Amino acid sequence: MKRLFQTSILTLFFLTVASLTAETNAQEKSRYISFEEALYAGGQLSGSNGPSNVVWINDGDQYSYTQRNSETGASEIRSYNPATEEDRLIFVNSDFQIPGTNETFQYNSFQWTDDSRFIVFQSNFRPIYRRSGISDYYYYEVESGELNVLVKDAMTAELSPDGSKVGFEREGDLFVYDLNEEKETQLTDSGAENFYNGRFGWVYEEEFGLAQAWSWSHDSKYIAYWQTDERDVELFVSTDYAGTYPEYVEIPYPKVGQDNPGIKIGTVHVESGENTWMDLDLKDGYVPRFYWTSKPGNLAIVWMNRPQNHLQLHFFDASSGNGTLIMEEKNEEGWIDVFDFFAGIDHYFFFPEEVEQFFWVSERDGFNHIYRYNYSGELINQVTDGNWEVTNIHAINPSSEFIYYSSTEESPLERHLYSIKFDGSQKEQHTVEPGNHAISMGDNGLFYIDRYSNINTPRQVELWSTAGELLRKLEDNATVSKYVENKVYAPKELFSFITSDGQQLDGSIIKPIDFDPNSSYPLLFNIYGGPGAQGVYNSWESSGWTQWLAQEGYVIVNVNNRGSGGYGHDFEKIVYKNLGHWEAHDFAETANYLIDEYDWIDGERVGIRGHSYGGYMSSFAILTHPNIFKVAIVGAPVTDWRLYDTIYTERYMGLLEDNEEGYAQSAVTTHAAKLQGKIFIAHSSMDENVHMQNTMQLVKALTDQGKDADLRIYPPGAHGVAYNQTSYQLLYRTYTEYLDEHLKNAE
Template sequence: MLTNLFDYSKCSFFVLFLFFIHWVFIPGQSHAQQEYQNVEHALFSSSQLSGNSGPQNVTWIDGGDRYSYMQYNQSERSNEIRVYNPANGEDELIFRNTNYTFPGTGEPFSFKSFQWSNNFQYLVFQSDFTPIYRHSGIANYYYYSLEDDRLSLLVEDAFTAKLSPDGEKVAYHRNGEMFLFDLNSGEETQLTFDSQKNLYNGRFGWVYEEEFSLVQAWKWSPDSQHIAYWQSDERDVKRFVSTSYEGQYPEYTDIPYPKVGEKNPGVRIGVIDIESGENSWLTETEEDELIPRILWTSNAGELAVVKMNRQQNHVDLTFFDVSTGEGRHVMEETSEDGWIEVYDHRSDLESYFIFPDGKEEFLWLSTRDGYKHLYRYSYDGDLINQVTQGDWEVMNILAVNTDRERIYYLSTEENPLERHLYSIGFDGSGKQKYTDSEGMHSISMGSNGKYYIDTWSNTTTPTQVELWSTADGGEKLETFVDNESVKRYIDQYAYSPRELIKVTTSDGRELDAFIIKPTDYNPNRSYPMVMMVYGGPGSQGVQNEFDTTAWYQYLAQQGYVIANVNNRGNGGYGWEFENSVYKNLGELEAEDFAETAKYLSSEYEWIDADRMAIRGHSYGGYMAALTMVLHPDVFKAGIVAAPVTDWRLYDTIYTERYMGLLEENEDGYINSSVMAHAKNLKGDLLVVHSSMDENVHVQNTMQMITAFTTAGKDVDLRIYPPGDHSVSYNLQSEILLYKTYTNYLDRILQPGQEVRIPSSPGNTSSH
């Protein structure tokens, strides 16, 4: 999927610390409203704006009565796993990595992530991770027994591994096959045997992993008796080849990557009986079918399989008895004028189908009434009731307490720019709101809904992290983080907060937007503006949250206005708003970006209409390029990173969801291409891409450059050969990338050029 990237994860903590020390404590510098010294200083100050984010890697255990978390112990120089009890404040050390070595060596143990067994007696660690695709990779797995304090090697070079719910076995995928390790006997058993090159049991290929947001292509049954898994067949999927051009004769990487109109991977669902080892097939995809989700129901040995057509506007739910292989159709839903979603990667909601434990009923999140709401069904497929309703949307399901028949969820009921926590009865009664502070609330909650960690901020409040109980309408138990250090930091360094505004387009449409004013804002001056855009379906660029992007703050210190807008196609405003871009990606979004820029430069005379730029990455790169050619008189400059430039060059599952099939919408595909409008370009354009981007291939940029060249349009191009979808590939390339962006804006928009404008009442607006 296309994502908006701004990632400093490649930078080590030590390097960040050195840069911070170097720049923050510059001898002789005044501590009153300092400014960043340069781009590097800004980039490495990002953590100072983000501040402390509270407990890390939180996992709720004991049904939600306690949670585990990770922390770095500075004095011990170690990573610790601890367990906290909200009822009494007890904080227990469970594991400290420096107390152990890799089995059979003297090397100190380290790990990337961990998981609990359902009985909370074992931990499984992932270590020595080597990435394959953006979300997946090969790793070694170790298990730790809390009872006898033993760390043991489980498996080397496995793709995924997970403990059984009863804590007695570990299943894993390795080299195309599924395996089982018995913790009691120490024996390994191979479960599948028919993999081939590009045919996997229990693993996805690129397109399913990327566009359905799943890495583990198999699931334990709740009773630990079965494993259900996808078999993925990519043998007939066309391949894409790329290289970083290193070496005398470059090495080439090729992966199966289905582009629009081409053959998708074939998948089928298998089930393994753990006791007998028997493997049986339940269902497989017919031509142009997809299987995006499988879920175990609350009935023993019953698996729910979700199928979709290729266009993803029809979903079918079937229950299978895994002992007999018999299936029964339960429900289906069709969208006549749009797509149907089955998950939401932005909120980490893995499935829009939820199966409460111990109940022969399920929940389905649907937009059928024009807003995303919860519906309750029996296992016979009969609608019992609509659970939530109103002109707002449910954005995430956090917990389902079957004993109390209550559902805990995040929604936009208060404001599309905010998320707040509510609970409601299965029958739709007794709705309760828990969060009071204005802003974006991100909630971590156990399955019983008893306690939750609330991480929130708004435009004027840095991130706050609090522990709450839901009892008696809600009680704050503890404030973990108040980020007073961030407040002190923005007292020291010039900071300009987001200001939430409404934009009215020329045809009367109202859109939510934000601006960040220059830190030396003077209504009698004239400033250049940069619109930072993404714009993809379901996303939001504008929310009521604290701005932590130090590069934006650096630009504001250099005299830039920063702006963004929630364009048509964004989520949170109802289905009509989001679905308006169906089969016509780009056109309405570009219109909204252009209209927003024109509105801002006319409403606020201190924004210079002749010095405006648009910048975006991934889908945002596409929108920056397309807006420059569809509305060539609005922006003087564009910065385009890792863009899709023609939807025929992107993958099937993402693109056909929003654009439909090529043979049914060829005109839409042509019209949405940047290349089709290349002759219209007037402003300056900087394009950056990596030749090793396996998500949005550099082919997109190369074809766009050819189209501009053919039309006699000159553009600036920067290629980062070894990078990935984030373009940069190490610390130095990240610094250079943002220096390039900044220098380009400085050169084209000339922010040092001060233009006086007449003083008038209209010029003193503080919006």
């Protein structure tokens, strides 16, 4: 009896332990994410970005923003005054119907008149290229509460500075609509197929970063515009192969060495309708930017030669078309930038009103810095200097003579906000928390919204005054922290090392979930690597797919390879006329460093994955460093720069006739015979950016050498390959299974 009692106690004990263990295992298992959850976990990991569609109004004293009403689901436009803390409701979309219909009014974006009297809405956006599309535009009078149709099926529209008119481009011509008289006037009349007034073609929009090819003068008297003639540009033809007889799409697309669009710069006097052409000899070059200066009727035009290593700034009289050369710059060891796609800075020239001075961001001393000039083209002073880069200018206040800018002075891995006087004095750092700070600021520089994160802190959104006061915490993303607490999460860690040729490189590493230093893990490079780009920052890691890979036992690495932005001229321009080689070299150097440094990285299981330029680099790296990389996942790759567009390629590779061997050696197809590992390529037949021709020529080159490649074609997709949620899931599941089979589980 006693023995039976003891047995029962033992049985109960083991059952209890087993139950608790099972419960713990179930709880632990619930912390892991499924593959489908991982693909869409980016939103939960990045969290809220704070107020949406922020537009600073009243010179920066207030900002308007949109929010979704949690009870009604309606989209609200509100305005907030940081000084008074007044938060005012301006517009509710559910209160309005699309004029002439019973449908609730919806919009994509909006803009204000300077006097805050009107709002112009962009609605029913239908994309054409990366930045452009066809839209319907409406205007709303705040005082009367009336919503009216402005124009249907227009490409771009913009309010005049005085708020009395709206200019717009439709079907290749420019128009103006008088809000007070409710009258439309046509300003140009020569628009035709592949011939536009106030509209760019594909190559200018894609590679110079603007969608709107016209601009109001400050006094609202003139509109300056690009006239684009693509009638002699060769056509790129694509199809999604649907139907019995597929339909083909044609896009004028100039490839390396071929004819570019013809460009003229015109001005039109809005009241008289008189058009004037600026007397500018393009010399087979480009006009990437123009600006209205503070002098009435004075237009500044930026000209560049075709290789984009020679820049001139001209001033033109809008009424006569006569011009004067103001300044110029040449760079024999690289290219000259006029904007930075990756930093989100659209302009390197700034012409503030009220003063006859302009500012230019240039790397003439080896790093991007701000220079101040007078209107005669004489350098007044260099505003900033040091072995660091100015990455963005947020505001220039002529009254206080302060410039507000972001830079890498703290670290190339971080961005911080500073202010400085026009003469270079009184520099002050405004952001102090470590991390990558993205700034939204009004024209006067009094207030700003700071969105920042670091490797230990999810995105924070704060409203500050430049006097140094935190006015309001707009978002702390506590939901992200809670999600990370309840789910497994692999944080990003930063590292740096010196390559065998003496260059310091910065990188990031994500270790597997349940990391065990006594285990052995496969290493995957997840890279982009293109000129001016930067892959590693001191910022929060929010990629769901990366978290899945970490959960499945991968080490994920990225590195700021040579060619990256943020490190100065020499670091970036070393890749000039020699794309691919230094980038792949640095990926291989990083792999060797990590393999030597950490016993838990398996040097026989190293893979690389990238898309677009990253697709180029992943394919180039596995072919030129076959002893390092065993698997490559290649998305939408350029495989031969002779197949890509003029503006991008010739900027970095020079003209074909001047660098034929460089083009040949930078082509992935040239190195096809070197393939030893496994390569997976995904592309879309409707990719208007990097044409599927690139992938087909690589497959042919590999086949000619007896080398095999795994290929997936997604016909309807564009440059992103996937074209809907189902295809997106399939694409990334295929990527993952390929890595599992050929890298993770490789023998």
